[in-house]
Amino acid sequence: MEKNKSISKVVIRRLPKYYRHLEELVKKDVDVISSRELGEKTGFTASKIRQDLNHFGDFGQQGYGYNIQELYKQIKSILGLDKEYKAVIIGAGNLGQAIANYTRFDKLGFEIKCIFDVNPKLIDMKIRDIPIRDIDEINSFLEMEKIHIGIICVPKRNAQDVTKKLIKGNVKAIWNFAPIDILAPSNIIIENVHLNESLARLIYFLNESDD
């Protein structure tokens, strides 16, 4: 994927949105879409879309629009969604359970192998065939099985400790739902979902619109 190294992170951050809309169009058997129509769906301007998609080769024909199938396949491959990834969840509370139950992630080539928790009542239970195990077993588990992604669903105070365990177990990417910025070496990939920040933004715009 050397050719894509020069694509800016900003463009990359928009790709999953293109991907999601293209997937919908593929399902609906639509063949071609113009940058204007794709703009209406994604909320980006037509010129930004043309700029973004130009990075990935020549999918569009001036005046005819983009070949949806081709563009979808290419973005899927760029995003690495044509491969398989193994994940573990740490924290079997409501959020951890919600993620374990969310079957739509399966389509992203994403398999959750195990959930870890400290609560003895939860241990040895299963969520959709995914076993819940004692957090004390995580080290030996990660030694036995190659896991790509650790999903942190524990309270804030435990998040950094869990991060250390994951990194020790050779996990390279962390999806963090704890409301703190976890610290990790720069080779570890971290994607944060800070729900409280999202809610604060919503409240700001709500408050502003009331003025």
Add this chain to the structure above:
Amino acid sequence: MEKNKSISKVVIRRLPKYYRHLEELVKKDVDVISSRELGEKTGFTASKIRQDLNHFGDFGQQGYGYNIQELYKQIKSILGLDKEYKAVIIGAGNLGQAIANYTRFDKLGFEIKCIFDVNPKLIDMKIRDIPIRDIDEINSFLEMEKIHIGIICVPKRNAQDVTKKLIKGNVKAIWNFAPIDILAPSNIIIENVHLNESLARLIYFLNESDD
């Protein structure tokens, strides 16, 4: 809040992160922080921070840093987090339950009044004193009680229908967890949490780092 109307959305999107870090510092009884230190915490550059915070008045003294208490209070007020908001959740599945159970949101002045679902097994149950009611009752509920925020935790195919019900019930802001872009009039505030896009980004960077 007229004076803030000129603040760009980009700056506003960063404020919740400042707020979260300042809250931590207030709890730790720290009095002053430099833009460099705040940069290390937030991941923004010191110059961006100085630029951002200049919008909100004169909290810093050259060479001395920012008065944390003052800055925290001001950003809290700008974000509207010193007010109270009432919300309903639609969808009492795992994600809806996770949000209902998440007590940290209470600190944002955010009260969940009711959860609605279609599943007869869930109706009349409670989550942390929050009742679950039949979705058919949402219209009459919204007529009786002023609700500011609707939280959509239903499957994709039902999200647009739920949006209509909320707007009809005079709800002005929607926190959308369904993996589609819902359509609403421009006066309605929508904040999307697209977990599949977040996961796709994580997978991209993981895949890229393996090359």
